[in-house]
Amino acid sequence: MAQPNPGRDLLIIGGGAAGFFAAINAAEAAPGLRVLILEKSSQLLGKVRISGGGRCNVTHACFDPQQLVGYYPRGGKALLGAFTRFQPRDTVEWFRLRGVKLKTEADGRMFPITDSSQTIIDCLMRAARRQKVEIRTKTTVGRLTTDGSRFEAHLTSGEVITVRQVLLATGGDRNSLQLASRLSHSIESPVPSLFTFNIRDERLHDLAGISVPEATVRLPGHKLEARGPLLVTHWGLSGPAVLRLSAWGARSLHENQYRAALIVNWLPGLTREQINHWLQDARESHPRQKAMTSPPDARLPQRLWAKLTRAAGFSDTTNWADASKTMLSHLVDEIHQGEYLIQGKGQFKDEFVTCGGVSLDEINFKTMQSRLVPGLYFAGEILNIDGLTGGFNFQNAWTTAWLAAQSIASQQMENSP
Numbered sequence: 118m119a120q121p122n123p124g125r126d127l128l129i130i131g132g133g134a135a136g137f138f139a140a141i142n143a144a145e146a147a148p149g150l151r152v153l154i155l156e157k158s159s160q161l162l163g164k165v166r167i168s169g170g171g172r173c174n175v176t177h178a179c180f181d182p183q184q185l186v187g188y189y190p191r192g193g194k195a196l197l198g199a200f201t202r203f204q205p206r207d208t209v210e211w212f213r214l215r216g217v218k219l220k221t222e223a224d225g226r227m228f229p230i231t232d233s234s235q236t237i238i239d240c241l242m243r244a245a246r247r248q249k250v251e252i253r254t255k256t257t258v259g260r261l262t263t264d265g266s267r268f269e270a271h272l273t274s275g276e277v278i279t280v281r282q283v284l285l286a287t288g289g290d291r292n293s294l295q296l297a298s299r300l301s302h303s304i305e306s307p308v309p310s311l312f313t314f315n316i317r318d319e320r321l322h323d324l325a326g327i328s329v330p331e332a333t334v335r336l337p338g339h340k341l342e343a344r345g346p347l348l349v350t351h352w353g354l355s356g357p358a359v360l361r362l363s364a365w366g367a368r369s370l371h372e373n374q375y376r377a378a379l380i381v382n383w384l385p386g387l388t389r390e391q392i393n394h395w396l397q398d399a400r401e402s403h404p405r406q407k408a409m410t411s412p413p414d415a416r417l418p419q420r421l422w423a424k425l426t427r428a429a430g431f432s433d434t435t436n437w438a439d440a441s442k443t444m445l446s447h448l449v450d451e452i453h454q455g456e457y458l459i460q461g462k463g464q465f466k467d468e469f470v471t472c473g474g475v476s477l478d479e480i481n482f483k484t485m486q487s488r489l490v491p492g493l494y495f496a497g498e499i500l501n502i503d504g505l506t507g508g509f510n511f512q513n514a515w516t517t518a519w520l521a522a523q524s525i526a527s528q529q530m531e532n533s534p
């Protein structure tokens with residue numbers, strides 16, 4: 118194997134959020150560390166640019182590591198210790214110290230006050246330049262080998278780069294997982310997370326744009342449930358409740374080719390008995406009113422209510438007084454446990470992430486160094502870690518990259534004369 122290129126101490130494969138954050142922090146912690154980032158596309162920080170609908174949801178205002186790990190369907194346990202060392206509060210401070218102020222929205226998501234992902238890109242690019250991080254785009258690493266003390270990165274162009282420390286930050290790129298697997302790391306097969314549900318059902322037909330502030334969605338076959346705002350789209354259902362459920366059920370839904378029964382509770386604040394009582398009340402108070410045009414509660418939009426009553430057997434002309442016991446009981450079912458069929462998945466444009474990646478038990482989460490290959494580090498979405506929508510996925514990238522950077526820097530300080 119060739120001698121390490123004298124010009125570089127650390128090779129980072131992947132010019133995304135994790136790659137940049139690791140490069141900057143390693144170079145800041147070990148002044149003089151020579152870092153090279155290789156990025157296969159022509160664009161650096163491409164996902165940061167499109168993230169959060171172009172606003173970049175940088176992190177989430179959740180500052181308790183115990184609570185924070187609850188937002189990660191995969192990887193939460195491994196991240197607990199990591200978050201005690203670098204968590205959203207540190208992310209906010211990190212960007213503040215470099216001139217970027219973040220703001221918190223009502224649901225806890227944090228964005229730059231400019232509402233532009235370009236602010237985050239500019240900040241990271243500026244910091245990388247200040248640390249003299251070398252960056253090459255349109256450069257793909259096709260193979261990575263090691264003799265135990267140094268690595269050879271074989272570029273698809275034929276060039277070979279030799280270096281002592283490598284950080285793999287290739288994100289959800291399926292092909293690049295082989296860089297880790299060929300160095301004997303195990304891989305959990307990657308599948309999508311954070312998607313919407315395709316549902317063709319008369320009860321949702323023509324309701325696109327209607328939302329309820331709080332509903333629960335349940336996958337009865339998988340014992341999974343999520344709660345939150347629910348949105349009807351042209352293709353089915355979306356909104357925070359569905360995205361959360363898609364993340365927790367990412368693997369099992371994939372195994373079932375995205376076909377599954379879904380139970381929707383449109384009014385989770387009320388029990389079956391309360392809904393029943395509430396319908397009886399409407400019947401007694403307004404016996405002559407058309408049931409379909411008078412939802413007894415403003416939380417259910419009129420057009421949705423009309424669909425639910427029709428599904429329960431009501432017609433346009435049914436007065437409350439004419440509603441039979443059976444019709445009322447069907448209506449309670451429609452409100453409290455309406456059964457739908459998921460027939461596929463759709464795309465959520467604001468955020469998307471891959472579930473699966475490099476297995477976590479082969480990585481030391483104090484250093485993000487491989488337990489199998491000394492000198493090999495991992496950060497970001499390449500790991501078998503993914504979070505719910507809301508800034509948790511970037512937080513994983515910031516935290517794991519920061520930890521790797523600290524460890525790489527301290528190795529460098531120890532080894533430097």
Ligand SMILES: Cc1cc2nc3c(=O)[nH]c(=O)nc-3n(C[C@H](O)[C@H](O)[C@H](O)COP(=O)(O)OP(=O)(O)OC[C@H]3O[C@@H](n4cnc5c(N)ncnc54)[C@H](O)[C@@H]3O)c2cc1C
Pocket residue numbers: 130131132133134135136155156157158162163164165167168169170173174175176256257258259286287288289290293466467468469470496497498499507508509510511512514
């Ligand atoms: C549309 C969209 C919106 C999102 N919005 C948000 C959000 O608002 N908040 C949030 O928390 N998360 C969001 N996410 C998720 C978030 O973007 C990712 O979790 C995060 O970017 C992961 O960072 P990373 O550096 O690990 O991977 P990436 O950002 O994917 O970077 C990896 C880089 O490695 C490069 N690469 C891959 N293989 C090679 C190779 N062999 N050689 C050289 N280079 C290679 C890739 O081209 C890529 O640029 C969003 C994702 C998408 C798709």
